Amino acid sequence: MDVADLKMFEAVVRLGTMKRAAEELNTVQSNVTARIKALEDDLGIPLFQRHARGASATQAGQRMLPFAGRIIKLMADARAAAMDDGEPNGPLQIGSLETTTALRLAPLLSRFTAAYPEVQLTVTTGTTARLVTEVLEYKLDGAFVVGPVNHPDLHRRMVFKEELVLVTPISIGTPKELKLNGRLKTIVFRAGCSYRQRLENFLACMGIANAKPLELGSLDAIIACVEAGVGVSLLPRGVVASAVKVGRVSAHTLPAEQADAETIFIRRKDAYSSNAMRAFLELYQPAQKEEGLVMSAWTIA
Known part of the structure; x- marks a missing residue:
């Protein structure tokens, strides 16, 4: 087992096929297949389940993956430390x-x-x-x-503090009016976004538990959808300040315990x-x- 084997192992786990791993590592698929087989023979246990769509890590492979990542990173850090002289590079x-x-x-x-x-x-x-x-x-x-x-x-x-605000269409005068909307949507980033979780908690405290999320991938898209009346969002005040200034959306101040981030x-x-x-x-x-x-x-x- 060496670092090259571990790099191939990590690439196959991440990409799901020997072919894609070979392309990323700038080698041929047969080389990746042979090195993975040699690694499995060395350990005496299969690391992948081969199937028509590619290869999936076995439980043994999943247990090994974090250690492979740590070793690869450690070797990269060692090389970086040895060469880390003079100006940052x-x-x-x-x-x-x-x-x-x-x-x-x-x-x-x-x-x-x-x-x-x-x-x-x-x-x-x-x-x-x-x-x-x-x-x-x-x-x-x-x-x-x-x-x-x-x-x-x-x-x-901690590097800085933000004030979060409830962002709504300009037709919404106060957050209490949201309770009158039986089909409220939240305009949010994908799951795992802390602002999204805070918005869900804020609405739950208001007694709104049935809001449907619409996931978008950019700030501009979120603000545009709020402006169009599709739903509401929760964002830092500074992010929406220009949109609020020109009357595209409204920003509602929240209690400190919900606004401070x-x-x-x-x-x-x-x-x-x-x-x-x-x-x-x-x-x-x-x-x-x-x-x-x-x-x-x-x-x-």
Whole structure:
């Protein structure tokens, strides 16, 4: 068993077929098939169930997958640490909520890419649940998510606070009017979005438990659907401020316990903090101070 075998194993589990794994790894399918068979022979147990659609991990394969990911990441960190001299360089994979990307990250990303052109920065958007999982699985170096997030393997730092507002069509004068709508829809991101869960809890407290979710993939689409009267949403005030100003939608203030949301930056405790990551965190801190936001001190291992 070596790192190359584990990379092939992880790719087959993730992609579901030997062919797709071979394409991603820039090799031939017969090589992947042979290496996976050799790995199974070495362990003395099948790692995949072969079928017409491809290959699915057995229970043994599923148990092995997290260890394969950790070993692959550890080897990548070792290589990065050995070569991590001088100016920040190399890949840096950051995750973020779409709302955070739209509202907060653009100035930072502009400053960072200008200051450190040798860093290959990638920003992936997703829900809090998905981003937490991808940080834990070493797929992301860090991510901006909505707290609280409590996991023993994660560093957590609050970076700023948001005020969430109920976003409705302008025809809705107060949130109480929603109880009169027998076919209320919530316009939300997919399952795992913390704002979606808060909206469902808010409506439940109002006695509205039958609202049907409409899942969309972008902020612009959500705001447009609310404007068209399709349903309601829950978003940071800053995200909808321009739409409210021109009268496209209404934003309703919520009680503090429902409106206050903390955005935190998470990363694994055992992951190597490269010069690129250090530069990213150090550049971000003064940017937030300029906005007068409360910051916790970064801990950089």
